[in-house]
Structures are given as C-alpha cells and as structure tokens.
Amino acid sequence: MAIDLTLMSRGYCHLCHDMEVALKPLADEFGFSVTVVDVDADPVLEAKYDELVPVLLHGETELCHYFLDEAKTREYLAGIR
Known part of the structure; x- marks a missing residue:
C-alpha cells in the first residue's frame, strides 16, 4: 500500500520548509x-x-502542525503499515 502524506505549506514559510526537510528521513x-x-x-x-x-x-487525518511531531508521526505510520 502506497502512503502519500500531504504537507499544507506556503512558499515563504520557513517552518514549512523545515518540516519538509525533517520529513525526508522518515x-x-x-x-x-x-x-x-x-x-x-x-x-x-x-x-x-x-x-x-x-x-x-x-x-483528512491531521498528524501535526507548526512543527513535525516525529514520535506521533512514527506511531501513526507504524499503525497503518
């Protein structure tokens, strides 16, 4: 099963860019x-x-906003594998 997450972002948002980079290893x-x-x-x-x-x-499930909640995201992803 292919998992696709969506990152709601804006071009000038440094927090958005930070979260995108932080998601790469995950x-x-x-x-x-x-x-x-x-x-x-x-x-x-x-x-x-x-x-x-x-x-x-x-x-439609919000995993986090403002900053990547790595623990919550990991737990969610492990649960849907």
Missing part, C-alpha cells in the same frame, strides 16, 4: 511520499489552514 524509512500543497493557491485551503501551516495530513 519518508526514506517508512517509504511514503509527500505532496506539498501551497495553501495560498486555493482560497478554501487558505481559509482552512491559514494560521496553522505547516500542516501534515494523511487524507
């Missing part, structure tokens, strides 16, 4: 992909996630 370990979505490109997403970015999602 992606390598667990074999998931990350789709980065610019919330500023969609008014609905911007309204929903504006002050929360970066937000890491698996489908």
Whole structure:
C-alpha cells in the first residue's frame, strides 16, 4: 500500500520548509511520499489552514502542525503499515 502524506505549506514559510526537510528521513524509512500543497493557491485551503501551516495530513487525518511531531508521526505510520 502506497502512503502519500500531504504537507499544507506556503512558499515563504520557513517552518514549512523545515518540516519538509525533517520529513525526508522518515519518508526514506517508512517509504511514503509527500505532496506539498501551497495553501495560498486555493482560497478554501487558505481559509482552512491559514494560521496553522505547516500542516501534515494523511487524507483528512491531521498528524501535526507548526512543527513535525516525529514520535506521533512514527506511531501513526507504524499503525497503518
């Protein structure tokens, strides 16, 4: 089963870039992909996630926001393997 996580992000957000970089080792370990979505490109997403970015999602499940919660993300990924 291919796992694709979504990172709600914006181009000028340093926390977003930090989370994207922090996800790389986990992606390598667990074999998931990350789709980065610019919330500023969609008014609905911007309204929903504006002050929360970066937000890491698996489908509609929010794994964390602002900073990568590695322990929670690892636990979630281990549970869906």
